[in-house]
Amino acid sequence: MLEFHRDQNQKPPAYSNNVRFHLAKQKIQELFLKFLSQQTTGELVHQLIKDIKNKNLNISQIPHPLFTNQKLTLQSSLSNSLILNQSLKSPQKQQGTPPKQSPKGDTVIHRIFFMVNRQDNGQITWREFKNSQLFESLQEVDREEDINKVRNFFSYEHFYVIYCKFWELDQDHDFLITKDEFARYQGHGLSKKVVDRIFEGIPRKLKGLDGKMTYEDFIYFILAEEDKTTLTSIEYWFKLIDLDENGIITGYEMEYFYEEQRQRLEYLNHEIVFFQDVVCQMVDLLKPEDDIKFYLSHFKEEQHQCGVFFNILTNLNKFVSYEQRDPFGIRNELLEHPDFSDWDRFAQQEYLRLAMEEENNENAEIDVMDPWDGEVNQQQDNQQQDSPK
Numbered sequence: 001m002l003e004f005h006r007d008q009n010q011k012p013p014a015y016s017n018n019v020r021f022h023l024a025k026q027k028i029q030e031l032f033l034k035f036l037s038q039q040t041t042g043e044l045v046h047q048l049i050k051d052i053k054n055k056n057l058n059i060s061q062i063p064h065p066l067f068t069n070q071k072l073t074l075q076s077s078l079s080n081s082l083i084l085n086q087s088l089k090s091p092q093k094q095q096g097t098p099p100k101q102s103p104k105g106d107t108v109i110h111r112i113f114f115m116v117n118r119q120d121n122g123q124i125t126w127r128e129f130k131n132s133q134l135f136e137s138l139q140e141v142d143r144e145e146d147i148n149k150v151r152n153f154f155s156y157e158h159f160y161v162i163y164c165k166f167w168e169l170d171q172d173h174d175f176l177i178t179k180d181e182f183a184r185y186q187g188h189g190l191s192k193k194v195v196d197r198i199f200e201g202i203p204r205k206l207k208g209l210d211g212k213m214t215y216e217d218f219i220y221f222i223l224a225e226e227d228k229t230t231l232t233s234i235e236y237w238f239k240l241i242d243l244d245e246n247g248i249i250t251g252y253e254m255e256y257f258y259e260e261q262r263q264r265l266e267y268l269n270h271e272i273v274f275f276q277d278v279v280c281q282m283v284d285l286l287k288p289e290d291d292i293k294f295y296l297s298h299f300k301e302e303q304h305q306c307g308v309f310f311n312i313l314t315n316l317n318k319f320v321s322y323e324q325r326d327p328f329g330i331r332n333e334l335l336e337h338p339d340f341s342d343w344d345r346f347a348q349q350e351y352l353r354l355a356m357e358e359e360n361n362e363n364a365e366i367d368v369m370d371p372w373d374g375e376v377n378q379q380q381d382n383q384q385q386d387s388p389k
Helices: 017-036 041-051 065-070 074-079 081-087 103-116 126-130 134-143 156-169 192-199 215-226 231-241 251-267 275-286 296-301 307-314 316-323 327-336 342-368 371-386
Strands: 248-250 293-295
Touching (some): 103 134, 103 156, 103 215, 126 134, 156 215, 192 231, 192 251, 215 342, 231 307, 251 275, 251 307, 251 316, 307 316
Antiparallel strands (some): 248 293
């Protein structure tokens, strides 16, 4: 970090504290700009993580070279994600490492941009950085020996879950997901109308060619789907439900999506929940001022509860789980990990499932190797050696 020294006998200029601060800030920016011209963004990410070690770094006053010109771009970050990989501590032992390690850095970068870049324009501003938890997460990365304890952005287990979920859907392993492949997500939990709108690019424009979903697209989807308490997730699902894009979700739009859910419940012989009952529940939850007109602000005011609204209209499995929920089980889960987000809980459960599946597969391979086969072969070899020539 930069340090400034002054002769003790030298009198400070007769500036106000505010003026002195801005002059110092301007000088720091000039020095950082010179430094910036000699380094790539990936190297600056690495430098930022190293700078966190200095406890005097004041995020509210001192800009980092990453944010000179007021933005950190997604493209430059991804092009240097391997440098970011080198900056992160790797766990000593993990279950079933995927064949390629390069997606790890990309996953971290996309998770950061999902949470921090509120405008979703691929450019993180200094203001967005200051208002996020990224700075604290980088400090935690420097302190922690086990990267999995840093659940925000950097967890290897979280990366492994995302990567494996993508790999399970990508049947031909071309690193692109078609609509039919995507529809299989979590046992066809999403309704067809929802899948169609996602692949039409309504909540977020897809990056893949020919209407296919890239790994980046999938990261944004799974983060939005499995944790509907974040502002980015709320905006994602609000856009998907808002058919006429007027910033209001009405009873008509709710019924449009719920009708498919009702038909699926009936087909699977589940108890039917009438639409009127759903509307009453959601009005009680979000408390709109004007009948059945839900604005984005209503969801943000109930940020940690509003996911139920979207689950009922979009995901049959989560809708049924909500109807059959065990309040005591939910309470115990919250008490066990009070600091876990919905995403943390999902990732933990999926990682344990994947680890168990891998262990079962290994045991199955061992079972195939019948120990009697080896004993019979040994007896045959002994008989051949003992037989007269």
